[in-house]
Amino acid sequence: MATERQRTAPGLLAALHQARLRWGNPLEEPALAELSAAFALPPGEIAATASFYHFFQTPPARYQIHFIDHVVDHHAGIEALCNRLCAAFAIQPGERTADAHLFVGWTACAGLSDQAPAAIVNGRPLPALTPERIDAIIDAIRAQIPVAEWPAEWFAVANPVYRRGPLLTWLHATPAAAVLEQLSAREPEAILQAVADAGLRGRGGAGFPTATKWRFCRETADPTRYLICNADEGEPGTFKDRLLLTHYPDHLFAGMTLAARAIGAQTAMLYLRYEYQYLLPKLEAARERILAAQSQLPPSERITLEIALGAGAYVCGEESALIESLEGKPGRPRVRPPFPVTSGYLGQPTVVNNVETLVAVAAIVGNGPQWWRSMGTPDSSGPKLFCVSGDVARPGLYEFPYGVALGDLITAARPLGTPYAIQVSGPSGTLLPATPEQLARPLAFEALPCNGTVMVFDERRDPVAIVRHFARFFAHESCGFCTPCRVGTQLIAKTFAKIAAGYATRFDLERLAPALEAMRLASNCGFGLSAGNPVRDLIAYFRPRLDAHLQPHDFLPAFSLDAELAATRRLTGRDDTHAHLAQFEQPEAAR
Amino acid sequence: MAPMTSPFASETFTLDGKPTPFAPGQTVLEAALAAGHYIPHLCWHPEMGNHGSCRLCVVEANGRIHASCALPAQPGLQVVSKSETLTRVRRTLLEMLFAEGNHFCPGCEKSGDCLLQALAYAHGMTASHFDPFYPQRRIDASHPDLWLDPNRCILCGLCVRASLAEGKEALVIGGRGIASRLLATSPSGLLGDTALAATDRAARICPVGALNFKEVGFASPIGKRRFDHRPPEAMSDKERYT
């Protein structure tokens, strides 16, 4: 049976990054020919992979600037900043200057919501932008100062922590090597038992019991196994893994080593999202240290540690898409079964765990399962890192035990105004009204599940506009493999664009219902299954706000009369009032 | 290891209330079709196996929705393949495919011979509720015997899998999201520069009017086309698939 979609080519993403540095565009003919020869793949398969990832699409330019297209950044004024930069060089977002020096575009949340508005230049973060900073950037580009010579403070990503608990305290106090030196750290069964006794559940979103996943993998007959750390952290509003990767990479690699031992894997790989590539030197140094810490062991007991870099695709955070990406393919989630624990990377048994989960493994082995179990709730044990952003005075990281009330977490972050809507677990989570009942709900897998992400919106914000941003995000990030998600995310985005333009009716909303149903029931992966959640919640909790945007008519044309004239306006070079049409009035009346 | 059950006892699962036998390794869709029980599908093919992209084959198994082409049959599994909800979801999926591409059936030489069109009829789809996207992807007529209209491609991957299976890898699906598209794997990106031959399995497998033969359009008159009198459900494997 020919169920393969494309041949595997491990290392292809890294080679494409190299090709981009060398040729500017990895799809230039010489680059394509070279990669095709190196990987023994037809050029089209290289192109298929390259055309999937956002950052391989950027046209070659000396300065490649991507502004963050995330709702929190929009509320912080990112659009005006983007326009300010574009205007200085007379281009539009998505365009390159005529001299090919500068490209300006948009990209999805880059894990910087605590220092919005932000951008990325040549893969490096530009946090906490201001109009003054934009002006300085304009000057730097005009003066042709290389990005490497821009002031270091422009790139300084802060990692504000406003509440420390036992986990961060332990991490701060305990060297990672000390954990690996413990006797129990060498016993696969002891590691697995400690993690089981601690009741650890995955911190990446789904909350699957970590020890159970490990056991499935460990019990497979195939002795070649892989442990993968998911550092793709792409859920908009999430930045908890960034802190761990920045400050505790040794503990992470120690946790990966322990997990690999527990499942009998020989290799542990870290898949890092492209937007975090600035952390590579730190991560590389930590990897070397933890490798060195194993040097006393017999070679058969050493775990190989590797780091791989993504290229801009939110869906690669889904574990099977991540595996496809590591295999050099487009990051399309696999059809399951088989599941990664039996057939994952290169068809071998594989465990994928989140960064925070693996750091927790190090903490549990280092400090004992009872310590972990004593925190949180019976079904959601242990401490948890929460990232709060949006309309709060202290956007940043908060360590609380699982079970903390949503409202207590928000209060700790000092809301600026009266909270109105709360997004829990990012766009694919839940959009809730900030009512006393909702704020009283405990954050825990058995109550209000939360991957750690909370975005606060106060009365100034329109929930319809928030959902429109999320709709655009999902439409941009769908992998496109399965019908309901590929088409459904477009239908939602188009409907919300129509609502924003002011010519949508109740009928448009009703038409969306079967699409939402098909996405929720028939999608191939968690992306499509949850991409309709924001619309679902908007209808459930904010219906009057939504209705206020809808026209009372039964039906209005699906297109904007005025937009249809755009091509003609361009061809005739006209933009006067007579070259425009209103949607509701007769053009005569408008004159 | 001793088998748990006697090798002679045929294992069964329940499909729409009926005990249905299956062979080890069979999926619910395969076992259902072998038992003469039709479940709608587009991207599964008897020669190529499953792909999992069209999602038309969704069923409810033990209370959860699965793609039956990927779901292994297991003893005791309770499968519902026909329900109001499932029919509605399938019709929505078909409407989505129609809205996404340019499926102007009256002008298409595959009309009457097209699995997408036939299934749409079978699901009572009279019009799409969704506004059409009107894609404008470039038609590839570079091949001497074949031509590709990517605006009719439903990304079922059948031609891709067939070509990979015959060792040519002439086609692949690239891009992301709504920009996903069928690519020829040649350096020029043109079909004519691949090794794809008109005699290849990959050239004859397209279930819709995307990958077509040149100079043979509208060969069968209306009334004599494959799906003119019977829906896919009432056909044998041999008749149903291209």
Ligand SMILES: Cc1cc2nc3c(=O)[nH]c(=O)nc-3n(C[C@H](O)[C@H](O)[C@H](O)COP(=O)(O)O)c2cc1C
């Ligand atoms: C669309 C989508 C995106 C995801 N993104 C991430 C991510 O960025 N990081 C992550 O750890 N898990 C992510 N997940 C969950 C992973 O599939 C997987 O469940 C997780 O990495 C397992 O680790 P854990 O058990 O330690 O939580 C995502 C899932 C989906 C469906």
Ligand code: SF4
């Ligand atoms: S649900 Fe969306 S992201 Fe997941 S496989 Fe389908 S198209 Fe891809």
Ligand code: SF4
């Ligand atoms: S060209 Fe035809 S066979 Fe190939 S993917 Fe498209 S619809 Fe399927």
Ligand code: FES
């Ligand atoms: S036949 Fe199962 S998804 Fe297409």
